[in-house]
Amino acid sequence: MISQLRQAGTLIGLVLIVVFFTVQLPETFLTARNLINVSQQISMLAVVAFAMTVVMVMTDFDLSVGSMASLAGIVAAVLFTADQPVWLAVVAALAVGVLGGVVNGVLVAVLGILPFVATLGTLTIYSGAAFWISDGKTIFGRDIPKGFSEFARGGVSLDAVGFAGVSLPYMTILALVVLAVVWVTLEHTTYGRRLYAIGGNAEAARLAGVRVRWLRLSAFAITGLGAAVAGLMYASRVASANPTQGAGLMLDAIAAVFLGMTMGKEGEPRALATLVGVLILGILDNGLTQMKVDSYVREMLVGTIVIAAVATSSIGRRA
Amino acid sequence: MKRLMLPLALAGFATAAPMALAETVAVITPFLAQPGTQAYVQAFQEDAATRGWEVNVIDTAGDMAAVISRIEDAVTQKVDAIVVNVDPAQVQAGLQTAADAGIPVIGMDAGADPLIVTNITSNGYAMAAETSVYVANRIEGKGKVVMFVFDAFPPVQIRGVVADAIFANFPDIEVLDRITPDVQDGGIADSRAKMEAVLAANPEPGSIAAVWAAWDQPALGALQAIEAAGRTGEGIVIVGMDANPQARDAIAQGGNFEASMAQDFVGIGKAAAEATARAMAKEEIKSKVTYVPTVLVTKANAAP
Incomplete structure (x- = not known):
């Protein structure tokens, strides 16, 4: 009972936050338009966080996701400036994501470097590459094709289901698709169960015949791909690419996964739990802005909530 | 609870x-x-x-x-x-x-x-023009200039463009390096490190005539590097932009950091x-x- 309550604690926290904002902002918070705004605002973070969940299942980390997101945006934008079609630029950016993830995977799984150190190194490499390829410039304006930037502004109209004039953004749909893919992969495939086995005890998993090296490598590749997807979404959202623009995603993504981990039975990351973490961060940002809470206070508050949630859960676990 | x-x-x-x-x-x-x-x-x-x-x-x-x-x-x-x-x-x-x-x-x-x-x-174009010609005039149109730029941020990028044009218009001015400092720490520390490297690569006294910085932090970093290298006596002219309090203080002291532009x-x-x-x-x-x-x-x- 106590352990169930502990597991549900973070979810209860989310509900309380929603109730709180609904009461404080009766006219504007719990409206279809605002919630759809929130879903679009968190979509990029969500994709990075879902991708991060994949490696964190193995108790690994990927600190390079933020700079990979920047690099993917820059790769696409540089190809745009070279008059390449949108599909080619997108495919190339995603390929760079997979490649970067494979590099992380080789460093961690084959060479045996600690993920923290390996991905800290690649964080710097990918960030440097983004600056190098772009010459340090922000690529924007006419260089970014309409077809690319319109993606972040468009959506599927919800007129048919009773929300006149509101549409479900493509960004939100894409994040939901990524969630579905990560959820199915982790929860409903042998592949996913083996990742959890590695997270539980890598040595035992190896002795049980799990190909630990290959699985870790591929998991990092998935995370790299996810980071590239998020980077493209970000670039589309701001209709520009800047060599540092994804940097903020990494820490928030890790925070979201940690928040989610408080909901796991053994404190393990789960895709849907990560979504709860992302929602908490996104809703706090949206609601506190609407309540005109100072942005610095907001930052301190968000950090405090992450620590409080994790602390509550770990105290509960020890008891 | x-x-x-x-x-x-x-x-x-x-x-x-x-x-x-x-x-x-x-x-x-x-x-x-x-x-x-x-x-x-x-x-x-x-x-x-x-x-x-x-x-x-x-x-x-x-x-x-x-x-x-x-x-x-x-x-x-x-x-x-x-x-x-x-x-x-x-x-x-x-x-x-x-x-x-x-x-x-x-x-x-x-x-x-x-x-x-x-x-x-x-007017960023006008501001950059003023500090660039200040440098060109102070070094009498000849010598090597180190530039600190930041092209990722459009308002700063346009300053660099104007400085490029003005220095290019003086046949005896050579732009030694066009450095983009890492600004995550505020820009002073990394600019100092970059300037130290430039100073080490150009040990001859007088080999660097001026430092043109697109904003004050790299100018302050360059000043620190020149002071630490004991090369304040070479007459290297430093200019920044924005005239922040720290820059004003350095300029008031009458050292290498000579000029900046004050935005209102x-x-x-x-x-x-x-x-x-x-x-x-x-x-x-x-x-x-x-x-x-x-x-x-x-x-x-x-x-x-």
């Missing part, structure tokens, strides 16, 4: 949210950590206070997508006007949301854009407030850009 702490903590902030019916203005910037931004945001707030507006300042700490998100939130909240301090090209989605809701958006050192009522700023940040903040008032009164503002005058700061007028 523990579950209660979170909502209680949040409730504490609820009381801080005023319920007044005054005109509300959201000021949204990713750059509040910059001294210049702080100065005009503060001037804007002071001016707004005399007009009885309720101002909400939001800093996204460098995150551009978050600027769009916060504009959307401000629109949801039905503010009367929004003031932004970002390149409008990067926040088009947010500007469109505000335009659709009929909420005016004023640029405060942002950029010109059809969706922005008017952008209040300093207070003037920008006030002019932005004036433009906001006019926009909220539905007055038409014809020019998409409003320039606030700047002034060259040297030892003669560096005292703050």
Whole structure:
């Protein structure tokens, strides 16, 4: 009972936050338009966080996701400036994501470097590459094709289901698709169960015949791909690419996964739990802005909530 | 019990949210950590206070997508006007949301854009021209110049373009290096390290004539490097831009750091407030850009 309550604690926290904002902002918070705004605002973070969940299942980390997101945006934008079609630029950016993830995977799984150190190194490499390829410039304006930037502004109209004039953004749909893919992969495939086995005890998993090296490598590749997807979404959202623009995603993504981990039975990351973490961060940002809470206070508050949630859960676990 | 702490903590902030019916203005910037931004945001707030507006300042700490998100939130909240301090090209989605809701958006050192009522700023081209010709004249049109630039940020990028053009126009001026410092630490430390490397690579006294920095932090870093290398006596001329307090102090001391350009940040903040008032009164503002005058700061007028 106590352990169930502990597991549900973070979810209860989310509900309380929603109730709180609904009461404080009766006219504007719990409206279809605002919630759809929130879903679009968190979509990029969500994709990075879902991708991060994949490696964190193995108790690994990927600190390079933020700079990979920047690099993917820059790769696409540089190809745009070279008059390449949108599909080619997108495919190339995603390929760079997979490649970067494979590099992380080789460093961690084959060479045996600690993920923290390996991905800290690649964080710097990918960030440097983004600056190098772009010459340090922000690529924007006419260089970014309409077809690319319109993606972040468009959506599927919800007129048919009773929300006149509101549409479900493509960004939100894409994040939901990524969630579905990560959820199915982790929860409903042998592949996913083996990742959890590695997270539980890598040595035992190896002795049980799990190909630990290959699985870790591929998991990092998935995370790299996810980071590239998020980077493209970000670039589309701001209709520009800047060599540092994804940097903020990494820490928030890790925070979201940690928040989610408080909901796991053994404190393990789960895709849907990560979504709860992302929602908490996104809703706090949206609601506190609407309540005109100072942005610095907001930052301190968000950090405090992450620590409080994790602390509550770990105290509960020890008891 | 523990579950209660979170909502209680949040409730504490609820009381801080005023319920007044005054005109509300959201000021949204990713750059509040910059001294210049702080100065005009503060001037804007002071001016707004005399007009009885309720101002909400939001800093996204460098995150551009978050600027769009916060504009959307401000629109949801039905503010009367929004003031932004970002390149409008990067926040088009947010500007469109505000335009659709009929909420005016004023640029405060942002950029010109059809969706922005008017952008209040300093003339970056003119400022860069002044410090560049100051350098060219001081070194009498010859010698090697080290440039510190930051092309990723359009308002700083245009300064570099003008300096490039002016130095290129002097046949005996050679640009030794065009350095983009890492600005994550504020820009001084990395600029110092980069300048130390340049000094080490050019050990001959007099081999470097000047340092042209597109803003003050790299100029201060270069000054520290020159001082640490014991090469202050070579007459290396350093110029910065923005004339922040630390730069003014260095210039006033009469060392290598000789000149900077003072933007009238207070003037920008006030002019932005004036433009906001006019926009909220539905007055038409014809020019998409409003320039606030700047002034060259040297030892003669560096005292703050």
